[in-house]
Amino acid sequence: MEEISRRHFIASATTAGLALWLGLTSEGNLYKAIDSASVNFSPFILIEANGQITLFNTKPEIGQGTFQSFPALIAEELEVSLDQVIIKQTNGEYQFGNAQRSGGSASIRNSYLPMRKVGAAAREVLIKAAAKTWNVIESECFAQKGSITHAPTQRKLSYGSLIEEAAKFDLPENPKLKDPKDFKILGKMSKRPDIPLKTNGSAEFGIDAIVPGMLYAVVYRSPVIGATLVSYDATEVLKIPGVVKVGTAERIVGVYRYTGVAIIATSYWIANQAKEKLVTHWDNHGFDKFNTRDYEAHLRTLANQTGIVEKAVGNVDDVNLPPESYLEAFYETPIIAHHALEPLNCTAQVNGDRVEIWTSTQVSSAVTGKGAGDMHGQIGFTPENITLHSLFVGGGFGRRLSMDYIVEAVNVAKLVEQPVKVIWSREDCTQQGPFRPMTFSKLKGGISAQGALISFEHKVISPSLQQSRDSTFDPSKVDLAMMEGISEQAYEIPNMRNSYVRADLHIPISPWRSVTSSTVSFAQESFIDELAYQAKKDPMDFRLEHLKKTSDAKKVLLKLKELSNWETKLPKGSGRGVAVWEFFAGLGGQVVEVTCHKDKTITINRVIAVIDLGEVVNPDNVRNQMEGSVIMGLGAVMKGGINFVNGKVAEHNFYDSPLLRINEIPKIEVHILTDGGKVKGVGEPGLPPFAPALANAIFAASGKRFRKLPFELRL
Structure with a gap:
């Protein structure tokens, strides 16, 4: 050291x-x-x-x-x-x-x-x-x-x-x-x-950074992701008073490299307005034909392939059950943007062989070249010559684990001798990625005559997160990041096979809060519910019956059963749904209660959330994080994903890719388990159980099963 x-x-x-x-x-x-x-x-x-x-x-x-x-x-x-x-x-x-x-x-x-x-x-x-x-x-x-x-x-x-x-x-x-x-x-x-x-406004976020002599910059990037810059004409841009420089700057997102055109000016307003005068020519390499609907159909076709086995227990092919004892289902989740409220930004000043950076990041030590996946090789400065000012972050959700916006800002700063603040517009943040990937799941389960789950298969069909981030990834191997949590659930099933089918994708992808658990949990915990009804069992009891051994998951379910008064009958048209999920970040479970009205609208009456932590530092922080996770989960259910049309993201800003409003947020009750056991995480475990618990509650109330996100709270 x-x-x-x-x-x-x-x-x-x-x-x-x-x-x-x-x-x-x-x-x-x-x-x-x-x-x-x-x-x-x-x-x-x-x-x-x-x-x-x-x-x-x-x-x-x-x-x-x-x-x-x-x-x-x-x-x-x-x-x-x-x-x-x-x-x-x-x-x-x-x-x-x-x-x-x-x-x-x-x-x-x-x-x-x-x-x-x-x-x-x-x-x-x-x-x-x-x-x-x-x-x-x-x-x-x-x-x-x-x-x-x-x-x-x-x-x-x-x-x-x-x-x-x-x-x-x-x-x-x-x-x-x-x-x-x-x-x-x-x-x-x-x-x-x-x-x-x-x-009181004194907290300094990355976007608040002010450095003496600072200029501002925006970067025009191809709206078709994957296109390369052929040429640009900045003649009209340079005529605008306040424009200082126009030049190219590279952005690196995992294995992808993109070149944009930076406009540097004395104010953000001038730079942003000048962008309208820029003329660019791009080679789209055929990516302008990419459409979400076509890609969804492609994933459905890939679902018929034999996946690479991630985990196998027993032998699902040797289970001797009649055909009517099996149940199959297919679940789909969309591409999603991170939507951090503080837009991406970075201020950088290059002075010879040294660079100074002011930004909001989730990975300070990686920015300075002192942590895993550091970026010093991407920007051409040795770690000892990188100085970082790590400021408050107005939302991360996994997006600020990536350092592409910092690399790009440093490259912009190389164009001038003054410090430059690069600001992404909301449209940039929505349309340029990286995104949470589209993830589909094909499931099959077999129920014995006694109502026990004795055969279970979960096949994930999706792009590879690791392939998008690591050029050395072996595509013949399972991307464990895309199978996250599936084999970690505590259910005791004698025959199980979990597998993965990789789908090629040229769009950069990255973790979203709770990573892949936010998608595969919806499929798996909804399907567990389907299997419970197939077995003619109560969904809570069915889960508990398959948790014979003492486990933290069983403890969470028992607490949820108690807190929700699960065995109390609800009025006609109302229902409860339950889901529990355990993965690397921690363990949480939820019961959601809903009412389905005669006009076919659905009201979420309450969400009961239990998180098992082992130990807690500040209970108020935990409640805040759990409430935030539920709200983010509900937003992913209701508000739609990211759609590509002719290679471009169809959504632009919050008006067509909205967040939840306060009047849409249900009552959320948070309960924390702290028994002195293994210390678990807080920020993410509250998100994966929500979507399946909600879908399961709607089915309990109405008999309608949702297997695709997003969906409206309407029958």
């Missing part, structure tokens, strides 16, 4: 001078450092002699609350309140490691114990330092509110006054963690320090 010099420490501290850093090495070992040369470390705590304590948040704040929850893990064990500390966002710096990212619901589930360990180790060495200073035994000392107290005499020493002595002790490898019953922060409702900043 990079060496941290004495000068670095002095520059990082205040005028008080002396400072103590504590954190984890890249190998996960605890370390400390105090105003010393050549120390390898990845700091999370900075305690200064003047008493100031800084906690570093390495997880970009994208609205999910890590600006509070990540430092809370450290603060709990360090025995300080969040009111006593300064929280600083990291910017992809080498010393903070390569996990400076927010994605996969991983921020807390991967940090819960390691960050508590950092705080606990700091607390222990501070107690040792105080005990030595007073010449007393350590057991007589305790930490509280940023100071150490000697219990018998009530003497106190602040952390700042102890750092020089504390630095003389080795950090414990396995510090004693607090008993959860003694928590003051974790598991409690806590104020988020970013909320006042966001409500």
Whole structure:
């Protein structure tokens, strides 16, 4: 790891001078450092002699609350309140490691114990330092509110006054963690320090970045995705007052490279208006014949192929059941855009062999070339010459895991000597991708005479996410990303075969919130419901019967059964539907209640959502995330997807690719399970169960089965 010099420490501290850093090495070992040369470390705590304590948040704040929850893990064990500390966002710096990212619901589930360990180790060495200073035994000392107290005499020493002595002790490898019953922060409702900043307008998002001498740019990109630029004529553009430069800039999205024409001007308005005067010529390579309807038909044809087996249990081909015991179904989900409310943007300044970047990103360490999938090779700058200012993010949803808009902005900035802010319009964000891919599922299940599910097949037909992102992907292999969660469900089925059929696609695709679970869960949990009716079983009981062993999924279903009063009969025309889904990010389940009216409209009466976390940092954050997931799931059900006509995206902005409005949002009840088990994620597990639970509820109320998204809340 990079060496941290004495000068670095002095520059990082205040005028008080002396400072103590504590954190984890890249190998996960605890370390400390105090105003010393050549120390390898990845700091999370900075305690200064003047008493100031800084906690570093390495997880970009994208609205999910890590600006509070990540430092809370450290603060709990360090025995300080969040009111006593300064929280600083990291910017992809080498010393903070390569996990400076927010994605996969991983921020807390991967940090819960390691960050508590950092705080606990700091607390222990501070107690040792105080005990030595007073010449007393350590057991007589305790930490509280940023100071150490000697219990018998009530003497106190602040952390700042102890750092020089504390630095003389080795950090414990396995510090004693607090008993959860003694928590003051974790598991409690806590104020988020970013909320006042966001409500009073002082929070700085990427699109807010202002750099002295900054210019603005827009990029004209081919409306036909896959086309290449042949030529352009900027004669009329350059006549417009305020236009500074016109040139080409490359954008890299996974394995795809696109060249657009950048218009750089003294204001965004001028640049955007000038774009109308630009003349371009493109080679469409036949992609202007691509249409969504044709591609849907293509996927339906591919469904007849034998898929590459991802997982097999028993032998579905040897199950001896009569034909009437089998049920088959086909489910379809569309292409979807991410629709983050903050449009994509990036400000960059190139100065010789150095580049400075201001942006909203989910992957800070990858931007600076210090994380997996870093981009320094794409922009031509070495990691040590990339400086990032990672600002608040106005929505990620997986879109800002991609760095194409940053690569493009850096390439635009190479055209001039001044800093340039590149802003994507809402139309750019809607039409240029990458998108969540279209995903179809062909399912087949066999029910025994006793009503047991003894044979199950799920074949996914879709483009490959990995092939879109990785040029080394072997297309003869299963893309596990497109089979996400299917084989992880806890149902006990003696014969099962899950397989994958890959479909070629020239459109760039990327993860959308909950990745492929948002599509395949709709198919699988809806089909489980169909099989329950085939077996003449209650859908809740049918699921529980196939969860004979104790499992977290069974625990979630039992809680849903209790909270929904499942066995209570609803009035005619009303119904309940249930779904549960477990995947890499976590585990959640939902019961949806609906009423189908005589005019054929459907009302969602309530959504009961249960998430199993193991441990919780801030329950309010969890409720916010679960409500957001349900709302996003409902939007995907009701509001339509992205459609291609003659190679172009037919939708433009929120007027024809809308988000939910507040009056369309149902009552949502969130219940959190925290039994001290495996720590699971929060941001995504609330989304996959919603669509199938809703579809199952509509069937229970009306007898009508929806197998294709989107659909209207109308029979």
